[in-house]
Amino acid sequence: MPYVNIKVTREGGPDGTGPSAEQKAQLITGVTDLLQDVLGKNPATTFVVIDEVPLEDWGVGGLPVQEYRKQAQ
Amino acid sequence: MPYVNIKVTREGGPDGTGPSAEQKAQLITGVTDLLQDVLGKNPATTFVVIDEVPLEDWGVGGLPVQEYRKQAQ
Amino acid sequence: MPYVNIKVTREGGPDGTGPSAEQKAQLITGVTDLLQDVLGKNPATTFVVIDEVPLEDWGVGGLPVQEYRKQAQ
Amino acid sequence: MPYVNIKVTREGGPDGTGPSAEQKAQLITGVTDLLQDVLGKNPATTFVVIDEVPLEDWGVGGLPVQEYRKQAQ
Amino acid sequence: MPYVNIKVTREGGPDGTGPSAEQKAQLITGVTDLLQDVLGKNPATTFVVIDEVPLEDWGVGGLPVQEYRKQAQ
Amino acid sequence: MPYVNIKVTREGGPDGTGPSAEQKAQLITGVTDLLQDVLGKNPATTFVVIDEVPLEDWGVGGLPVQEYRKQAQ
Numbered sequence: 001m002p003y004v005n006i007k008v009t010r011e012g013g014p015d016g017t018g019p020s021a022e023q024k025a026q027l028i029t030g031v032t033d034l035l036q037d038v039l040g041k042n043p044a045t046t047f048v049v050i051d052e053v054p055l056e057d058w059g060v061g062g063l064p065v066q067e068y069r070k071q072a073q
Numbered sequence: 074m075p076y077v078n079i080k081v082t083r084e085g086g087p088d089g090t091g092p093s094a095e096q097k098a099q100l101i102t103g104v105t106d107l108l109q110d111v112l113g114k115n116p117a118t119t120f121v122v123i124d125e126v127p128l129e130d131w132g133v134g135g136l137p138v139q140e141y142r143k144q145a146q
Numbered sequence: 147m148p149y150v151n152i153k154v155t156r157e158g159g160p161d162g163t164g165p166s167a168e169q170k171a172q173l174i175t176g177v178t179d180l181l182q183d184v185l186g187k188n189p190a191t192t193f194v195v196i197d198e199v200p201l202e203d204w205g206v207g208g209l210p211v212q213e214y215r216k217q218a219q
Numbered sequence: 220m221p222y223v224n225i226k227v228t229r230e231g232g233p234d235g236t237g238p239s240a241e242q243k244a245q246l247i248t249g250v251t252d253l254l255q256d257v258l259g260k261n262p263a264t265t266f267v268v269i270d271e272v273p274l275e276d277w278g279v280g281g282l283p284v285q286e287y288r289k290q291a292q
Numbered sequence: 293m294p295y296v297n298i299k300v301t302r303e304g305g306p307d308g309t310g311p312s313a314e315q316k317a318q319l320i321t322g323v324t325d326l327l328q329d330v331l332g333k334n335p336a337t338t339f340v341v342i343d344e345v346p347l348e349d350w351g352v353g354g355l356p357v358q359e360y361r362k363q364a365q
Numbered sequence: 366m367p368y369v370n371i372k373v374t375r376e377g378g379p380d381g382t383g384p385s386a387e388q389k390a391q392l393i394t395g396v397t398d399l400l401q402d403v404l405g406k407n408p409a410t411t412f413v414v415i416d417e418v419p420l421e422d423w424g425v426g427g428l429p430v431q432e433y434r435k436q437a438q
Binding site for chain 5: 167170171173174175178179189190192193194195196197198
Binding site for chain 5: 039
């Protein structure tokens with residue numbers, strides 16, 4: 001009866017604006033399979049929720065992620 | 074001093090695009106009353122946050138929810 | 147297909163150490179009914195997860211909750 | 220290796236539609252510094268995610284926040 | 293720069309008290325690999341947090357999960 | 366009306382078993398002040414919840430954090 005929340009930055013994907021519906025479906029299938037393989041969890045009661053987070057809302061190293069990447073170069 | 078987070082798929086409601094503001098208000102009132110009735114929690118310090126999740130971002134049974142429903146038919 | 151997370155401070159309940167199993171069951175039933183009544187959500191796909199948070203881990207007004215209550219008196 | 224999630228109502232900021240990118244950057248810097256100062260956490264492994272919540276999705280006192288404020292006046 | 297939270301009921305595992313450390317490591321590896329394979333995410337900035345939830349704190353079908361399973365039989 | 370959740374690994378602090386109550390109080394005060402300074406948020410309606418996560422439940426780089434640190438040396 002697992003619940004999985006996956007947060008990713010809204011970027012990449014086929015047109016640079018975030019994961020495609022197909023990529024999200026792959027994440028859903030993959031993590032559900034993983035929970036079945038490792039812990040025997042029933043897929044029918046495995047929920048997966050994906051959140052796309054705008055780049056300005058994600059920080060690392062004390063900076064918004066885009067600033068962080070510039071400085072890391 | 075409770076904090077409640079309610080996640081629902083973005084669908085249904087008066088025009089099919091998700092719960093209306095009035096329905097959300099009913100959820101807020103209902104869960105706040107529940108916490109007061111069962112645990113004596115003060116409504117003034119009960120926070121409720123509702124998240125509407127796009128259908129392609131919600132998975133169950135290893136599939137995005139719309140695919141899952143098609144297969145379940 | 148809702149997911150509800152309820153966070154409450156670990157206090158109160160029959161012996162002062164937090165909600166009883168029976169009180170938690172009432173929260174689960176109550177919020178599931180609410181989602182069915184307001185949005186027509188199917189209870190079989192409504193998940194509820196309750197977290198009890200130690201008092202020293204909950205802050206309000208810039209203070210741990212117990213300090214806050216002392217000052218509010 | 221901290222993870223911080225900050226949820227605020229979508230309001231205020233320079234044009235009333237929520238915090239500006241600069242204000243969000245200040246939150247990211249401030250909370251990352253705080254975790255370094257108090258607990259010695261490495262900024263490079265401190266993630267901060269900010270969520271802006273529409274006003275109709277935030278409840279307090281059993282009401283959506285805007286209704287609550289009207290009644291509190 | 294993903295963040296993944298996996299919530300499972302505290303049960304099963306080698307001695308019935310929840311997933312073993314080895315099983316958790318498999319979940320961490322598996323979901324990190326998945327995000328690298330599907331979205332090209334860097335494992336070094338992929339965080340995974342696993343929460344074990346006591347059975348009495350998890351509800352489905354309007355009941356604590358153990359009650360729900362009894363009735364589903 | 367902010368809600369802040371801070372997740373840290375359960376380690377460090379005065380006796381190596383995690384942040385002390387005093388350190389947690391400093392986090393609560395610091396992040397509440399930050400939200401007041403940057404966004405003008407009222408401390409009385411700012412909630413902070415701290416979660417200590419066991420080391421085996423936190424993954425980075427595809428490994429539980431302790432394994433990751435060993436390999437990073």
